[in-house]
Amino acid sequence: MAESITEDFIRKIKRSLKRGKRIHRRLPDGGLVYIDRPLPFLVLFRHPKEQTDHPTADFVKANASYIISNQGQTEELRKLVQEIAKTMANEFGAFMLIELMAAPAPDEPLFKIFGPEKQLPATLKVLTKELEGIKISGVRTTVETASNEPLLQEPYCLMAEEDLKKYSILTLGLQLKPVYKDTATGKVYPLLLRTLREKISNAIKKAVFDFVQVQTTHKPVHFQALGRQAVNRVVWRIDKQLTNISDQFRFLLLVTPVNNNEAWEEFRRNKYNKTPTFHYRLMPIDADQLKRKLYNISIEKVDDPTLAYLFRDKRHELDKMLTMLADRNTPAFLYSSMQLYGGVDDHLLKVAEGILAAIPEPTRAKDIDIIPVEEFAAMAEQEINFLKEQYSGVDSGVDVRDDIVGLIVSKGRLNVGTDAKIPRHRAEALIQHEVGTHILTYFNGKAQPLQQLYVGSPGYEELQEGLAVLSEWLVGGLDQDRMRILAARVVSVYHLTKGCNFTDNFWRLKDEYHFEDEVAWDITMRVHRGGGLTKDAVYLRGLVHLLDYLKQGHELEPLLIGKIRQDYIPIVQELIFRNVLRPVPIKPRYLLDPAIRPKLKQLKAGISVFNLL
Template identity: 50%
Template sequence: MIAEITDEFIHKVSRRLKQGKGIRWKIPPHGCIHIDRPLPFLCIYRYSDHSPDKWTGQLIRSEASYLIASASQAARLSELVKSITETLSDQFGACLLIEVWAASPQEILTSPTPTFRIFGPPVEKSVVVEKFAENLRQLNLLHLPTSVELREENRRQPVEMPALLRHESLKTTECLSLGLEIQPFYLNTSLHSVYPLSLRLLNRELSKALKSTFFEFVRLETTHTISAFQELGNTHIDRAVWEADQQLAQISQSFQFLLLVTPINAKEAWEEFKETKFKKPPHFHYRLLPIDPDVVKRELYNIPIEKITDPTLAYILRDKRHELDKMITMLADRNTPNFRLSSLQLFGGVSTSLRQTAEQLLQLLPMKEDSETQPDTVSAQEFARRALEEIDYFRAQYADVAATVKIRDDVVGLMVSEGNLHIQAQSRIPRKRVEALIQHEVGTHILTYYNGKAQPLQQLYCGVPGYEELQEGLAVLSEYLVGGLTHARLRLLAARVIAVSDMIDGASFQQVFSQLTEQYGFAPLSAFNVAMRVFRGGGLTKDAVYLRGLVSLLVYLREGNELEPLLLGKIRQDYIPIVQELIYRRVLRTIPIKPRYLSDPLALAKLRQLKKEGTVFTLLNPHPHENRIFSE
């Protein structure tokens, strides 16, 4: 709706607020009113029709309640604000009004320190003002020190503009009015352009400060009940977010990264390596690329994420774009040294502490058991039947589960891609490992795919950047919880870390293979498979994330955190606050599928024990009430 500020318009705004409805209307020539739902606060920015500053108003567009209008409409604007504050005060008992404006750009020349000035009552008379100042001092602006000044003045607006509300009106409507003047360090000195990264950073940080201030005001001064400041964010999401999310998902699904970097001639490469008596590296062959990297990158950066005003959702989408950029680069660089360099950026390397943990595990665990000499195994077909049973268990919880199981010759072992399980046709899976691998592949990877698919944001099933570490940590933990995490499995995860570490340090395929067989006692085929996974594509560091993710997850549990929120989709651990915010904002929904082990008393008892004292070395010993594993 496009509207002038008329009596009818003001009446419509007031009526919708009284009805508990939101407002999203344009106000010519360049303004708008956005009230996601009635809340006891309002941010305001007034622009001058002759000012070249087109950017400062963006700083409040991420809030749930804001008004942007031309300063030339002063009289009508004042009536509108008065009507809004009266309506909100009647509904909540009080209302907070914050007007934001930019200081003179000349201040950038005299002081490089970002300065924020709060215009309001004395601190001793308002806890909210003190909290606002504290929040601004905590802004993280790329280590730039911030200066916060408190101005105890009646003026709460730019010096050249009239007050929006008279002092008497503030008292009668129980409205606290504050002014925030920002030194525009994000603008160049001529005010004809902007430093976009500085503006983006300030937008994200200022939004947190404002919401925390709103929360303090709501908690202390109003009748509105709220449990966390994140609840004060937008619940309405602009179309630009969903369009960008869909475009990123389409690009992500246009190629299957792991399949494209996995050799299709593993069996032949092993025979070739044996024939050379393990002296010459094998030659790996890969699937042809189904995409043109240049074209896909052009599509990737044509997505106008910069137009998204919600800083949290913009961060998620921008983060995903950077990851896809690196993945596409890696595919273009297969079998070149650049592949390994990009892999380090995407999946990380091996820290000294992780290497030490891997070495300790290999020293503590016996060498005698090896996965290729198991006496009792099941076929790929039998494993597929068990996987389908678990998928049916999910479908009983969430009817939209459409996962399939495929037995094929061109994969190695087990692999989940786009929510489907792929099984190597020649696989013989140790019977005592079946349930563990079912929970690893189906109970974690497929489960989080469909839990993510149940969310409106597609990145939660495509996978946020770096999700592999938490995914694999959860998957390995699930093996332990169902009693199938054997010593041999832990040795294998440790071996992968050693192999990745040595590969990064310049070791050859043969050197990694020899170390695994001679120093750590792995059978030749097992050592070959570890080395192949690590050297595929030109050097893939992904295999270090299994043990690294497990270690990080155990720390997370010891800190008193719950496991279930991690199953919402394919997220990484530091996304938990983001996910929690979006749940508070009602953008995300509760998970529809829970793994089988979360209803198993023995698994839950193990989980409680890990919360008390869980480390990776705790997993070496059987649970007091279990004798199904670790008898070797």
């Protein structure tokens, strides 16, 4: 319910600030006071008297401390802003007031900063630099500075100059050219508004960060730490809604054949010259109905740009997955797969062909020691118990199943095929791959309040599989045969996307690259399943990108916070700075083993895929 700005209202606001509480109070005519916690800044927007301007008002909502009001309430607003500014200036030693406004004329620059005329503080330089760095396709970025004198004059002045000096308050104005809406009709361009809002929010936070670091007692560790920490209920509701849709189907199981052994026998009987017939699990969902639910989720109600981006990104991925399931076993499946997992670029193809050239023949040991499935399952259970010792929330196990080919982790559990042939020397590497990476990141994600971290961000598979393969190398189990297989998957995906059929891909692996029949079958089946699944290219691609990332001096541990992709790291770091996310509770065995530290140092020094051979 909206409240008038009375003396009592202002007293309550001051009392809440002194107690360190969050403020969320509605004002008349759609106004709002939102202060996440006591902070040495406030962003303000006032609707013009002539008409409301909700699109421009949306820009302030991305901040942790803001007021939305209107010019007609200046008298009441003046008292409220003054009391907030003085209270926070007394607590922090200084205060910053930023007022956003839309440009009144079409010939104005994209951004105009109103600041102190006599001197240009470093804060204004930071804000100018950040705004100049905003690049929007089709929009010319121009930034001008002017005196903030108009902000200090009646009828709309909020604070007298004497008070600004007395309480060390810096007041700035930021005028935006409203390129995010049609000036004639007032119709909003939502994508442009969303992009601009996120970029301007970061520019403001960086300017505030510069100000508070120098002028106040508040010392945030990063500019993102000035963002919102409190997460409103709509965020958790949407997070849960997306997770519920994701939990209704097991994508990999649904696109993996259930008759692998029978199809292999059929293919062999036909002397490898006839594409086999694959059968799949019955579809447990109606893709169209789930899509309806998916797009009924009101993500537009999330005014936090970072969280809204996460949710939109996840919705797009789920949409593509549901399309793929609806197109399973048809030619259309491949095109959706390329949208979801990408294809193979020239660089990755050269790396894959280079590996196959460097290791032209597989190892043909006569007596490979194959570990019994039951023994491997027991080893995996032991490793899961190691995770449970670190975090009691690990609720996982191993299922041995006859409808599974090889190893698959699904919903935090390891599924092992009854016919899985695992060389004993590879057992520990595969356990670190499946348990030490896939299960570990699932439960690290589950330990977070945001469920998307265990469900998986869009495109997370590339980093996941890169980490998983790297873990095999760290524990000494990444042999040359394994690298040949990863490279062959890339080559097979490349030819799949160029129109190559099942039998031709199989014979290429057999004749040109000398893979044994069953290995060539397994690679080809995985790549062609469902109608053409390009996912298998992500193993080598993820490893190449991960090695480059670590070479740049980045740490391995933050990548294990959940099922994220590499470019989500800044987002995750922002949410950690904002205390929305928590520290990682589980570490893999290899990060705790002193014997592996030299290899970790090697990664930071910089090595290529070929150094792993």
